[in-house]
Amino acid sequence: MQAIISAVQMHLADEYTITHEPVTLFDLMERASAAFVKCFRKDFDDRGLRLAVFCGPGNNGGDGLAIARMLINSGYLNTAVYKINFSPNQSEDNKTNEALLKKMHAPVRYIYKAEDMQFIAADVLIDAVLGSGLNKPLSGEYAQLAQKINAINIPVYAVDIPTGLPADGGVDENYNGIRAQKTITFQRPKFNFFLPESLAATQEFEVVNIGLDEDYIQSLPAGHYLLEEKDIRKILPPRKRFSHKGTYGHALLICGQPQTMGAALLCASGCIHAGAGLVTACIPGSGLTALNASLPEAMYLPRDIGQITSTAEDYKVVAIGCGLDTNDESKVLLEKALEMQTQLVIDADAINLLAKDKNLLDKLPPGTILTPHIKEFDRLFGNHTSWHSRLQTAVGEAFSRRLTIVLKNQYTFICHSDKKIYINPTGNPAMAQGGMGDVLTGIIAGLLAQKLSPLHAAWAGCYLHGKAGDRLARNSYVVKASALAEQVAKEMK
Ligand SMILES: NC(=O)C1=CN([C@@H]2O[C@H](COP(=O)(O)OP(=O)(O)OC[C@H]3O[C@@H](n4cnc5c(N)ncnc54)[C@H](O)[C@@H]3O)[C@@H](O)[C@H]2O)[C@@H](O)CC1
Ligand SMILES: [K+]
Incomplete structure (x- = not known):
């Protein structure tokens, strides 16, 4: 899995690579810029496009100047460069790249004040104003410049990070930076890209490798990890x-x-x-015919506390909550489940019951998995105004209660008692339909039945669920939960 490192750590990785390999910062900037251009050309092949490259004073701006040079050299002759000179500061490699561009006689226009910016006749704008060096929210000239750029109605491609978006630590709800259509980011996605609020800053992002020292990056202490297929393959139980x-x-x-x-x-x-080797559905009797007709592999247990108790030892895992309601009978069922001393997965209305009665929350056995969506999470742990603060709560609760909290979203966050957040990269909006969460709970329970640890079951469950959804979405506008469940077995093969 990939360590999602902070902006500060990325800077360290940069320094480490320069110290331990025969490369300079300038070489890294060349690599980063070449990787950007390669990626950009996949999306915009037309050499006749009018491009406007906005370059700031630091190394992000240095990238922009190098990118402009490379674009011109590869035939994008209508490339205009705008150099932002709000202050006299300029990084060394920014200077070098400015000189190289001038040597080619490429026109560079200088912007000393946001109000200097005139009408820009361009088809695509490249944002290399500020990157990971952002150290405070945008204000003054930079904020005005961002506003002016946003007002031009053309696609914006951001270099590394949209100007004004911090790499980590949450996204301001009044984001006032440059709004990009796409961000081509270096070496690692930035943690904030996974927060829904980052949509204001970038519609999508693509990661390009610039050859920083991977072993070093992976050795850095990180709080966030991005799951990869190979992590899941390793933990799937063999038949x-x-x-x-x-x-x-x-x-x-x-x-x-x-x-x-x-x-x-x-x-x-x-x-x-x-x-799972065996699956028993404890459902109301009125569902028995449907169960037998649709899933003949499953067994049935009546909603009878006596029968649940007397068979308790048979189960490796109990999942409770999907479509359960929060009535008194459901509460008794949840209380029973909490006493059963088996591995638990708590979803949907069972989470809502915990929210209604916090005494039950305190009785969750260590190792329990909770699978809330945002509303269930906030009902349980209080309202949050940002994903950053919601995740902080999730990490704290997972740690103090020894839980695994699967906080469902486009990128599901798995917050574990080890204080880390594991991000699931699979899944897509075609899956946004009722029943998806129920399937996920079932998958996780199925993996726990096969003796995966809670953390591994959460990783594999989320990953496979999303991957099955991604596969089905290739040929379908929406993905049905029932079809997805069947696809999961194929993804595990
Ligand atoms: N991490 C890496 O390994 C590499 C990074 N590169 C580029 O370098 C960038 C980072 O460069 P820098 O560290 O020079 O920083 P930036 O270019 O992002 O910012 C430049 C300077 O702007 C000032 N600044 C920050 N926030 C401001 C604000 N809100 N208002 C006004 N001024 C502000 C700071 O003094 C900062 O140093 C990355 O985003 C990436 O594009 C690449 O060139 C190559 C390799
Ligand atoms: K940028």
Whole structure:
């Protein structure tokens, strides 16, 4: 998995690479700029485009100047360079790149005040004003410049980071920086790109490698990690010779009401397709026919506390909450589940029940997995006005209560008791439909039944769920939860 390092650590990686390899900062800037141009050309192949490259005073601006040179050299002859000179500061490599550009007789226009900026006749604008060196929110001339750039209605491609967006530490709800269509970022995505608020700063991002020392980057103490396919492959349980259904564990799913039986069925389907040896659905009797018809592999347990208690020892994992309602009967079921001393997955209405009665929250056994979406999370742990603060709460609660909190979103954040946040990269908006969360709960329960640790079950569950969704979204506008559950088994192969 990739360590998502901070802007400060990225700077260290930069220095480390320069000290330990025969490269200079200027060489790194060349590499970064060449990588940007390569990526940019994939999206804009037309050499006749009018490009406006805005370059600031530091190394981000240095990249911009080098990018302009490379674009002109590769035939984008309508490239105009705007050099932002709000202060006399200029980094060394910025100076070198400015000189190289001038040697080519490329016209460089200087902007000393935001109001100097006249009408820009361009098809695409490249933002290399400020990058990871941002050390305070934009104000004064820079804020005005950002406003003026945003008012030009053309696509903006940001170099490394949109000007005004910090790399980490949250995004201001009144983001006043440059709004990019795409950001081509160096070596690592920046943590803030994963927060929904960053959409104001960039619609999308692409990471390009610039050859910084990977071993060093991975050795840095990071609080955030981005999951990769190889991490998941390593932890998936193998189907062994001579194994049988008992080998792969028994999951009990306490889910569903007569009017939300689909949630229980989808959860059971996720669990079956993730490979649990046995799946028992504890659902209202009115759902039995549907269960037998749609999932003949699943067994049925009536909603009877006596029967649940007497079979408690059979289960490796209990998942509770999908379509459960928050009525008194459901509360009793949750109380029972909390006493069962098995691995627990708590979702949906079971989370809402915890929110209603904080005494129950305090009874969660260590190792429990919670799978809230944003509203369930805020009901449980209080309202948050930003994702940054929500994640801080999630990390704190996961640590102090020894939980794994799967905070669902476009990029799901898995906050674990080790105080780290694991980011799941898979998934897409075609999956935004009812029932998806129920399938995820089932998948995680299925993996826990197969003896994965809570953390590994959360990693693999989220990754596979999103990957199945990505595969299905290639040929479909929306992805149905039931189809996704079936796809999961194929992704695990
Ligand atoms: N990390 C790396 O390994 C590499 C980084 N490179 C580039 O270098 C960039 C970072 O460069 P720098 O550290 O020079 O910083 P920037 O170019 O982002 O910023 C330049 C300077 O602007 C000033 N500044 C910051 N915030 C401001 C604000 N709100 N208002 C007014 N002035 C402000 C600061 O004094 C800062 O040093 C990266 O984003 C990337 O584009 C690449 O050139 C190559 C390698
Ligand atoms: K930038």
